[in-house]
Amino acid sequence: QVQLLESGGGLVQAGGSLRLSCVASGRTLTGYTIGWFRQAPGKERELVAAISSGGGNRNYADSVKGRFTISRDNAKNTVYLQMNSLKPEDTGVYLCASGRVATVISRSGAYSYWGQGTQVTVSS
Numbered sequence: 001q002v003q004l005l006e007s008g009g010g011l012v013q014a015g016g017s018l019r020l021s022c023v024a025s026g027r028t029l030t031g032y033t034i035g036w037f038r039q040a041p042g043k044e045r046e047l048v049a050a051i052s053s054g055g056g057n058r059n060y061a062d063s064v065k066g067r068f069t070i071s072r073d074n075a076k077n078t079v080y081l082q083m084n085s086l087k088p089e090d091t092g093v094y095l096c097a098s099g100r101v102a103t104v105i106s107r108s109g110a111y112s113y114w115g116q117g118t119q120v121t122v123s124s
Contacts, residue, residue, distance in 0.1 A: 002026050002113040004096050009118030012086055016122070020081040022096030022115060029053075032098040034072060034079040035111055040092035047106035048094070049081060059103040063089070086122045093117040 008020040022034065035050040049070040050059045058070055069082040079096060097111035 002029070002032075002098055004098065004113055004115035006094060006096050006115045006118040009094060009120045011121045011123065014087055014122055014124050016086050017082070017084045018086065018120060020083065020094055020096075020118060020120075022079045022081075024077040024098070028074070029072070029077050029079070029098060030074050031100070033101050033103055033111075034070075035097050035099070035101075035103075036070060036079075036081045037095045037097060037108060038090070038092040039095065039117065040089075043092075045095075045108050047108070050103040050106075051079065052103050057103045059106075061106075083120070086120075088122045088124045091120060091122050094120055 003026045005023050031053050036048045037045050038048045039045045048061050051070045051072050055072050067085045072079040095117040096115045098113045099111035101110040
């Protein structure tokens with residue numbers, strides 16, 4: 001079983017940047033697609049970005065394209081989400097998840113393992 005731990009969230013002003021990390025333990029992330037999801041109050045959990053096991057395929061929500069970058073370091077069992085030009089609407093709990101799923105699949109139920117999440121708050 002995979003345990004995922006997110007970090008890097010916080011409070012930032014609009015236009016600022018944050019870098020989230022998702023570290024896996026228990027087993028390697030190799031072979032798994034990793035997704036970053038956002039859970040905002042009163043809204044459905046949405047896929048923000050996903051990266052394939054080898055890093056060759058990446059998928060982004062339209063709302064974050066050009067601002068967010070997902071990457072992974074399999075040697076460190078870590079996936080990152082670099083978030084630039086943050087907007088108030090980016091506020092939410094960010095969760096990483098792993099699964100044997102194509103990066104274009106945005107359905108949260110397709111992912112098997114989840115972290116607890118890290119809070120990101122963007123002030124205007």
